[in-house]
Amino acid sequence: MAFTKRGFPDFRAAVMARALACLAACVALQIASPAAAQVERFDNFRMRKAVPTQLKQVAPDLYFLYDDISSNSAFLVTDEGVLVIDTRQHPAHGRDLIERIRAVTDKPIKWAINTHAHGDHFLGNPAFKAIGTTIIAHRDTVAGMLKNEDLEVRRRMAFFKSMKLDPAEAKMVLPDLTFDSKLTIKLGNRVVEIMYLGPGQNPGDTLVYFPHARALYVGGPFANHNWSNMSFTPSIDGWIALLKKIADMDNGDIYLPGHGDVGKRDDVLLEARLLTDVQSEVKAALAAGMSKDEMVAKLRFPQYANLRNYDRINVFIEALYHLYTTGKPLFPYP
Numbered sequence: 071m072a073f074t075k076r077g078f079p080d081f082r083a084a085v086m087a088r089a090l091a092c093l094a095a096c097v098a099l100q101i102a103s104p105a106a107a108q109v110e111r112f113d114n115f116r117m118r119k120a121v122p123t124q125l126k127q128v129a130p131d132l133y134f135l136y137d138d139i140s141s142n143s144a145f146l147v148t149d150e151g152v153l154v155i156d157t158r159q160h161p162a163h164g165r166d167l168i169e170r171i172r173a174v175t176d177k178p179i180k181w182a183i184n185t186h187a188h189g190d191h192f193l194g195n196p197a198f199k200a201i202g203t204t205i206i207a208h209r210d211t212v213a214g215m216l217k218n219e220d221l222e223v224r225r226r227m228a229f230f231k232s233m234k235l236d237p238a239e240a241k242m243v244l245p246d247l248t249f250d251s252k253l254t255i256k257l258g259n260r261v262v263e264i265m266y267l268g269p270g271q272n273p274g275d276t277l278v279y280f281p282h283a284r285a286l287y288v289g290g291p292f293a294n295h296n297w298s299n300m301s302f303t304p305s306i307d308g309w310i311a312l313l314k315k316i317a318d319m320d321n322g323d324i325y326l327p328g329h330g331d332v333g334k335r336d337d338v339l340l341e342a343r344l345l346t347d348v349q350s351e352v353k354a355a356l357a358a359g360m361s362k363d364e365m366v367a368k369l370r371f372p373q374y375a376n377l378r379n380y381d382r383i384n385v386f387i388e389a390l391y392h393l394y395t396t397g398k399p400l401f402p403y404p
């Protein structure tokens with residue numbers, strides 16, 4: 071196993087930074103009510119008819135949990151143990167994932183990876199911590215978890231309520247190990263390549279490649295036939311370039327998304343096309359002098375109206391307006 075020592079976070083500094091961030095956030099909330107309103111609006115989860123959650127074996131020893139109502143996970147089973155990608159949205163869902171793994175193998179669950187700093191992919195960490203799993207994330211992902219912990223829990227309250235999940239259980243457990251650019255894990259007879267090629271949807275977006283399966287797990291940047299949240303990306307161009315890069319990998323056949331079903335190269339390119347089209351329409355509207363409210367009222371993107379999360383496009387248009395008018399994402403980190 072190789073990892074860079076530079077990637078280890080200084081947890082004392084992190085705790086201090088967290089306390090200061092909390093203090094800053096509280097002050098900001100008190101003095102800037104428009105920002106608070108924006109955050110509340112962001113929390114707009116609505117129940118809808120979803121595909122039932124299903125576990126799929128996508129290659130030898132590689133399983134994909136397609137959870138349409140929440141978020142996806144994957145796990146690799148070997149003689150030496152199990153490696154999990156993304157721990158789901160709540161400790162109860164983390165425990166459900168552990169039960170599903172236990173139906174396949176009784177080997178120890180040694181590793182879990184948090185692909186990005188959104189709570190729907192890491193709030194199951196406590197369930198894995200409780201059984202001794204070592205949790206890994208990119209250092210920018212840890213920075214995002216620390217900075218946005220409050221937001222990540224708060225914007226999921228409607229989901230917890232609708233799913234009858236105890237919000238008090240939704241506590242952040244930080245990763246044990248961080249990396250900067252690449253981490254290779256050998257587990258049993260398999261190799262797992264954990265990579266960072268730069269930000270896509272988020273700083274820290276982690277890709278996990280399984281050479282034996284020619285399968286790439288793309289947590290944040292790829293949501294198959296979904297609209298992705300655009301509030302965290304530092305660059306839509308960078309995100310598009312990342313998607314094109316992974317679509318052009320000559321050793322990728324299976325693309326496992328953070329949301330949506332198992333994908334292929336064309337599905338990855340569809341997301342790149344969506345981002346290109348949305349970016350160019352928003353930029354054209356800005357150049358034409360349209361206000362944020364006018365954009366929200368007028369931009370509709372009918373060609374992508376059948377994709378999941380289309381009902382949230384107003385939030386995404388606002389996020390892009392913020393990005394292009396300030397040069398910064400709505401929720402910046404690290």
Ligand SMILES: [Zn+2]
Nearest residue numbers: 141188190328
């Ligand atoms: Zn997600």
